[in-house]
Amino acid sequence: MMPLSKHMLYPADIYVDGSSSRIVSTVLGSCISVCLYDTVLQKGAINHFMLPYWNGIDLDVMKYGNLSTIHILEELIKAGSEYKNIVAKVYGGAEVLADRPTNFHIGQRNIQVAHEILNEFQIPIITESTGGKKGRIIEFNTQTGEVVERFVHGRNDNPDTRKIDWFNYQKSGNGK
Secondary structure (H helix, E strand, O other): OOOOEEEEOOOOEEEEOOOOOEEEEEEEOOOEEEEEEEOOOOEEEEEEEOEOOOOOOOOOHHHEHHHHHHHHHHHHHHOOOOHHHEEEEEEEOOOOOOOOOOOOOHHHHHHHHHHHHHHHOOOOEEEEEEOOOOEEEEEEEOOOOOEEEEEEOOOOOOOOHHHHHHHHHHHOOOOO
16 A cells, blocks of 8 residues: 655645545644545545634635535535535644733634534534644544644743744654
8 A cells, every 4th residue: 555645734725635545734723624534435625724704805715614614525525425424523723822811712713613514514523632722733644534633832831842843743754
């Protein structure tokens, strides 16, 4: 079996399995990634959204959870998936700026919209790692549905930890 190619998913982007499966990596703070997986067709899709709801103005609609989550679900359905065969894994939503006063609570609002959309379409969440104060690096295998998660250390742990952690991640070949 040949190793899967890797794809880096940036904020406000999506990846839907095409003709070849991949390992899709992304880095999350308050953003959310919803990983959808069809257990029968063995295909996956993932988003990386930044904000919960579309404001009706911005044209980059994939940065909004209410639109990008529906979009990746629709793309799986177009590719032959059935709702009953799709499961979800949800990651992110940390309050990485928790030490600063804010009323926005973006992480919590992003978690809430992911739950709302998945509940609306009756997609079960089989794994969830959300909230907290630390960012995450995830790798989603679109062929098996497996997700590997690592936490990114916060600013207060060591000022260089995040940079070193990401550098080692890239150097090891996991971030390519």
